[in-house]
Amino acid sequence: MKIAKAHPKDLDELMVFEKKVFKRPEDQFKRWSLRHLMLSPTSLTLLVRDDDGRLIGEVIGLIRNFKVPSGRVYKIGVAGDIRHKGLGTTLLLEIENWFKKMGMAKTTAEVREGNKPSRRMFEKNGYSETGYLPFYYANGEAAIKYWKSF
DSSP: OEEEEOOGGGHHHHHHHHHHHOOSGGGSOOHHHHHHHHHOTTEEEEEEEOTTOOEEEEEEEEEEOSSSOEEEEEEEEEOGGGTTSSHHHHHHHHHHHHHHHTTOSEEEEEEETTOHHHHHHHHHTTOEEEEEETTOSTTSOOEEEEEEEO
């Protein structure tokens, strides 16, 4: 398994991956958005490939220098055939390391209320539920807000 920073040359493959992993169209990032996130100095997109070079995971994080500098876990995606094997946690820890390196004091994430596996992963990794965001997603589903201090 190899984790590396995404580059614009990865866009076509990442677009295919997004469609496979995120079944709801509103959860799939647009090409221009992914490119912007890859090139922004306040964002990091990491890709994970298996030993055969197949894209099996992604994580996108943003840094925000607000009153309390914080990182935002923007998206984690793991290929369906390897879910529930710890790759999501590995990606979460990788993006948290980047947040720490960038001087962030906290990290945050919003998770679909009905996404129990993701919610368990964040909670297992020290995130606390701090809020309920009704109608957060395009389809009207609520989100749960999570925070973690470093």
